[in-house]
Amino acid sequence: MKTHILAFILSIIVCFGARAELKWDKTEVELHPTPADKQAVGHFTYQNTGKEPIHFKSVHASCGCTTAQTQKDQVPPGDKGEITATFTIGDRTGTQVKTVTVETDDPANPKTVLTLRTIIPQQLEITPTFVFWKQGEKPDPKTITVKVGKEFTVNHIKVTSSSPDFQTKVEEAGKGEFKIDVQPKETNNLVASTLTIQPEDSQKVFYATARITNAPTVQ
Amino acid sequence: MTSSLVRQALILAALALLPGVGEAIYFRHKISWQSAIPPSELVTVAQAHAWGENVIWVDARPDEEFAHDHVPGALSLNEDRWNELLPQFLAVWSPGRKIVVYCSSLSCNASLEIAVRLRKEAQLPDVFVLEGGWEAWLKRK
Numbered sequence: 001m002k003t004h005i006l007a008f009i010l011s012i013i014v015c016f017g018a019r020a021e022l023k024w025d026k027t028e029v030e031l032h033p034t035p036a037d038k039q040a041v042g043h044f045t046y047q048n049t050g051k052e053p054i055h056f057k058s059v060h061a062s063c064g065c066t067t068a069q070t071q072k073d074q075v076p077p078g079d080k081g082e083i084t085a086t087f088t089i090g091d092r093t094g095t096q097v098k099t100v101t102v103e104t105d106d107p108a109n110p111k112t113v114l115t116l117r118t119i120i121p122q123q124l125e126i127t128p129t130f131v132f133w134k135q136g137e138k139p140d141p142k143t144i145t146v147k148v149g150k151e152f153t154v155n156h157i158k159v160t161s162s163s164p165d166f167q168t169k170v171e172e173a174g175k176g177e178f179k180i181d182v183q184p185k186e187t188n189n190l191v192a193s194t195l196t197i198q199p200e201d202s203q204k205v206f207y208a209t210a211r212i213t214n215a216p217t218v219q
Numbered sequence: 220m221t222s223s224l225v226r227q228a229l230i231l232a233a234l235a236l237l238p239g240v241g242e243a244i245y246f247r248h249k250i251s252w253q254s255a256i257p258p259s260e261l262v263t264v265a266q267a268h269a270w271g272e273n274v275i276w277v278d279a280r281p282d283e284e285f286a287h288d289h290v291p292g293a294l295s296l297n298e299d300r301w302n303e304l305l306p307q308f309l310a311v312w313s314p315g316r317k318i319v320v321y322c323s324s325l326s327c328n329a330s331l332e333i334a335v336r337l338r339k340e341a342q343l344p345d346v347f348v349l350e351g352g353w354e355a356w357l358k359r360k
Contacts, residue, residue: 004227063329064281065299091301128342130309194306209306213313 021050021106022075028115031087035121035204038089042116045082048075050106057103059083065090066116068100085116093122122149123199124157129208133187141169141183144208146197148176154199163193166210182210190214260334262347264359267319275311277320277337279329280353290321290356296333305341312343321349321356 029042048054054075059068068085075081085100100114124146131142148154157178159168169181182195192211198204267274276293278285285295294311296304312318318337322329330348337346349355 063327064284088299090297090299091303092298126340128340129305130341130343132314134314192306192310207302207306209309211309 021048021052021108022054022104022112023047023049024112024114027112028117029085030117030119032119033089033121035123040087040089040116040118042085042087042114043082044085044100044114045080046075047080048077051077053077055105057105058101059103060101061085062099062101065092066098066100068102068114083114085114087116087118089118089120093120095119121151123152123154123202123204124148124197124206126197126206126208130211131182131208132211132213133184135187135190135212135214137187139184139187141181142210144180144182144195145173146178146180148178148199152199154202156200158198158200160196160198161193161210162196163191165189165191165212166193166195168195180208182208184210184212187212260346260348261350262319263350264355267317267347267349268359270317270319273316275308275316275318277308277318277330277333278353279320279322279333280327284323284353290353293321296320297329298332298336301336309341317345317347318343319347319349321352324352324354325350327352 023046025045025047027044029044031040031042033040056070056073056075059070061068066085066087068083070083071081083100083102085098087096087098096118098116098118100116102112102114103110104112125148127145127147129144131144133139133142146157154176156172157170159170159180161168161182165185167183167185169183171179171181173179180195180197184191190212192209195208195210197206197208267276276290277296278289278293279297280289281297281299282295285293285297289295294304294308296308318334320330320334320337322333330352334346334348337343351358
């Protein structure tokens with residue numbers, strides 16, 4: 001009985017030892033860019049712990065927003081290196097998980113998936129980002145809620161409407177929350193406005209849209 | 220003899236379970252079923268096509284791919300330029316219209332992410348993801 005278990009455990013160890021040629025320090029990296037950052041860069045370091053050189057066959061990112069570069073095409077035995085993954089933040093929010101698939105000629109471990117986990121800080125969470133009235137509808141105000149992210153302090157926000165057809169009123173609701181009441185002057189004309197929402201003492205600008213829509217189309 | 224075999228089998232099964240448990244803990248933030256799209260939010264090319272003019276096609280691919288080719292009449296809306304492109308999309312949307320979002324292929328996630336933002340942030344109804352994406356659209360032709 002003991003012999004069987006020992007043999008089983010040994011076989012697992014032998015298997016792992018045989019395939020561990022390109023050894024990655026980490027296959028998952030978590031990044032915390034600042035609100036001003038345009039990109040987040042992750043470094044995946046490796047070492048060829050085997051006795052044969054290893055060649056990279058392909059390095060492929062899971063989305064067009066991520067690029068990945070190898071320093072070299074061939075990794076001699078004992079050599080170290082890294083793959084650099086660059087994630088373009090753009091207008092993305094929240095937690096973004098992107099992967100980079102690395103294919104090598106290492107028969108024991110031909111494919112490795114590297115994970116880049118980027119936590120994008122969200123200064124303001126705006127819900128909804130779109131308010132609308134159907135043409136002819138009573139022009140009652142509609143409310144947009146603005147919540148300040150946990151790691152930020154915002155005491156005041158400034159809201160500007162791109163069109164005089166809509167009026168806005170900001171109310172501090174406490175606990176890092178604001179209410180923006182948006183009201184059209186009338187709803188007879190198909191007009192729209194971009195609402196610019198800016199926290200005090202911040203360069204970052206957020207947007208919402210207000211619009212008078214036409215009647216529903218026939219389905 | 221039998222009890223010894225059963226005991227060995229149970230021990231081996233427990234050992235085999237350990238890596239699975241480890242993986243489930245280590246990769247808890249990217250469990251595959253978290254990103255699955257509910258069937259009710261997926262639509263095939265044929266279904267979307269049957270909706271005719273009532274559909275707004277939304278291309279969630281990067282700008283250069285949209286510029287190269289896209290579904291006729293589709294609007295570009297991607298997360299690289301969400302703040303700039305969303306108002307352009309909203310200017311076209313009207314109540315009652317269905318929104319079909321697509322990205323490159325079955326394996327891409329951009330369409331799902333755009334669909335989620337349209338539902339949650341803009342609070343728009345009738346947002347669907349095109350099954351198979353742009354590749355499926357090309358095959359249809």
